[in-house]
Amino acid sequence: MKKAFKVIISVFMSLVLSFMLVSSGFATEAQACECDKAPVIFVNGIGGMIYSTDENGEEYSIFPIETETMVSKILTYLPPAVINGIFGGWDSFAVSLDKMVTELFIGMDCDNEGNSVLPAYADECDPATMNEHLDDNEFNFLYDWRLDPYESAAKLDAYIDEIIEATGHEKVIINAYSEGGEIALAYFDAYGSEKVEMFISQCSAFQGLTLIGKLFTNDCSVDANQLANFLGTMMPAANVDDGVTTFLKVLKYTGIYHLLTAVVNKVLDECFDTIYNGFAKDVFACMPGVFNFVPAEYFDDAIDMVFGDDPEYAVLVEKLTRYHNAQVNAEKILKAEQEKGMAVAVVSHYGCYPLPLVGDMSYQSDALIDSANSSGGATFAPMGQPFGSDYKQEVSDGHNHIAPDGSVDASTCMFPESTWFVSGFSHWCYSTNLIEWLEAYDGQPTVTSNPEFPQFLVGNPADNTVSAMK
Numbered sequence: 001m002k003k004a005f006k007v008i009i010s011v012f013m014s015l016v017l018s019f020m021l022v023s024s025g026f027a028t029e030a031q032a033c034e035c036d037k038a039p040v041i042f043v044n045g046i047g048g049m050i051y052s053t054d055e056n057g058e059e060y061s062i063f064p065i066e067t068e069t070m071v072s073k074i075l076t077y078l079p080p081a082v083i084n085g086i087f088g089g090w091d092s093f094a095v096s097l098d099k100m101v102t103e104l105f106i107g108m109d110c111d112n113e114g115n116s117v118l119p120a121y122a123d124e125c126d127p128a129t130m131n132e133h134l135d136d137n138e139f140n141f142l143y144d145w146r147l148d149p150y151e152s153a154a155k156l157d158a159y160i161d162e163i164i165e166a167t168g169h170e171k172v173i174i175n176a177y178s179e180g181g182e183i184a185l186a187y188f189d190a191y192g193s194e195k196v197e198m199f200i201s202q203c204s205a206f207q208g209l210t211l212i213g214k215l216f217t218n219d220c221s222v223d224a225n226q227l228a229n230f231l232g233t234m235m236p237a238a239n240v241d242d243g244v245t246t247f248l249k250v251l252k253y254t255g256i257y258h259l260l261t262a263v264v265n266k267v268l269d270e271c272f273d274t275i276y277n278g279f280a281k282d283v284f285a286c287m288p289g290v291f292n293f294v295p296a297e298y299f300d301d302a303i304d305m306v307f308g309d310d311p312e313y314a315v316l317v318e319k320l321t322r323y324h325n326a327q328v329n330a331e332k333i334l335k336a337e338q339e340k341g342m343a344v345a346v347v348s349h350y351g352c353y354p355l356p357l358v359g360d361m362s363y364q365s366d367a368l369i370d371s372a373n374s375s376g377g378a379t380f381a382p383m384g385q386p387f388g389s390d391y392k393q394e395v396s397d398g399h400n401h402i403a404p405d406g407s408v409d410a411s412t413c414m415f416p417e418s419t420w421f422v423s424g425f426s427h428w429c430y431s432t433n434l435i436e437w438l439e440a441y442d443g444q445p446t447v448t449s450n451p452e453f454p455q456f457l458v459g460n461p462a463d464n465t466v467s468a469m470k
């Protein structure tokens with residue numbers, strides 16, 4: 001009886017096993033996709049949700065900070081700050097303000113090695129399934145934007161593997177936006193492009209931004225005219241309603257801007273060191289994902305200024321230096337992958353004044369990132385001062401790479417044949433029709449592949465489309 005039972009069990013087990021093998025064989029076959037659309041992975045910018053769990057095991061968001069927490073902390077710390085300011089002068093105001101800001105951001109803190117102090121995790125990525133591929137074919141890769149981009153790149157690599165496995169496609173398209181460009185560059189540096197058919201870089205921060213360079217080298221100030229200029233171009237570009245624009249004009253012409261900026265500058269002047277040490281340094285500089293926004297030319301000064309020779313930060317500085325090297329060698333890294341067959345398409349927005357903290361409103365930006373950086377080195381005329389008729393293209397390669405509006409010379413950028421410029425689009429606009437065309441393109445698209453999408457385009461913020469610049 002016992003023996004018979006054993007036989008039955010083993011027959012049953014073998015049946016189960018062979019069924020599993022067969023069905024997994026079926027599964028793989030059924031999952032190989034026949035379509036010619038490579039799965040697209042959208043690597044988003046800074047600002048994705050980050051969670052932690054409290055002592056009762058309840059999930060809560062450490063970013064964005066929950067409204068209740070924010071309100072209660074501001075109510076606790078702001079009144080004493082003001083009172084201290086009135087009776088104790090700027091120093092005690094600064095100390096109280098710093099305490100409030102530190103309390104506000106405490107959940108987001110990273111330690112001296114650039115790791116989250118609290119156990120934290122980002123929002124979940126879209127499921128790597130065939131349905132997701134057949135549905136809208138855009139997989140959102142979400143990550144903890146505070147951390148070392150190489151850590152996020154490792155997660156991206158695992159996610160790509162899952163998508164390849166689920167769809168049967170051999171390669172994916174990486175569409176990176178803003179900080180996503182930093183993650184993508186770290187990815188190509190560490191893993192190459194074996195699994196990537198096309199890299200689309202949109203308003204990407206892979207070369208950093210002046211604003212962060214200035215912030216970490218203690219060189220920020222606010223100018224009323226800059227603020228007015230910035231808001232004046234920003235609002236139409238962001239398609240904000242007319243009411244707000246009118247309100248801003250009122251602020252400008254009544255001189256309230258000047259008053260406002262005078263107050264901010266006074267605060268910056270009087271409290272900068274305290275706020276800077278507590279806030280910029282302790283909160284943001286220890287986030288590698290944020291510090292890596294420092295452009296190459298500010299890097300040494302920023303490291304000196306923020307970390308000095310403090311051995312406590314050695315591990316963090318090493319992480320930051322690794323990305324800095326990739327940033328400096330970006331052209332080499334990307335061109336090596338292009339030679340192996342990966343298509344590269346860069347999209348850069350310009351024609352917006354930069355945030356009014358940088359003390360220089362002449363350079364072209366998408367209101368946040370310098371267009372020279374997001375385009376990988378194009379030459380721009382100062383805002384509102386197009387090149388003269390005697391301007392000569394920097395690098396002559398037999399094509400015209402100067403914009404019809406006289407503001408851009410694309411001949412100096414890393415990929416002059418596959419970089420597109422959108423005038424009048426802020427960082428938060430999206431070139432829907434251009435991106436769709438790029439994603440569907442087989443091979444390396446260039447600025448002459450489609451007359452609808454020449455190198456220089458004008459953005460329409462109302463519907464997030466672009467058209468050829470005349």
Ligand SMILES: [Zn+2]
Pocket residue numbers: 033034035036037038133167169
């Ligand atoms: Zn497919």
Ligand SMILES: [Zn+2]
Pocket residue numbers: 397398399401416417
């Ligand atoms: Zn050319």
